[in-house]
Amino acid sequence: MYKIDFNREECLGCGACTMCNNWEFSADGKxxxxxxxxxxxxxxxxxxxxxxxxxxxIINN
Ligand code: SF4
Structure with missing residues (x-):
């Protein structure tokens, strides 16, 4: 099983990760x-x- 460890506080809101359909913008711009x-x-x-x-x-555990 793989898990996501996401430090949302430090997200810049650049959107680069949205090339992957598992990542979507939220109303706050992150x-x-x-x-x-x-x-x-x-x-x-x-x-x-x-x-x-x-x-x-990405953590593999
Ligand atoms: S929007 Fe995605 S790629 Fe850009 S800083 Fe945030 S998590 Fe990283």
Whole structure:
């Protein structure tokens, strides 16, 4: 199982991670993940790598 560790407080709201359909903008201009747990991380890996603030981490446990 993979889990998302997201430091939302430090999110810049740049939107780069929304290339992955698990990440959507919220009304406050920051993003939130649609799902927090996965069998396979899929595009969340790319979202983690592309984030300029490095606030998305994918944990495998
Ligand atoms: S890429 Fe990072 S900083 Fe940009 S909106 Fe997504 S989580 Fe926030």
């Amino acid at each position: 993003v939130s993940p649609v799902q927090n747990e996965f069998e396979e991380p899929g595009c969340n890996i790319e979202a983690s790598e592309i984030c300029p603030a490095q606030v998305i981490k």
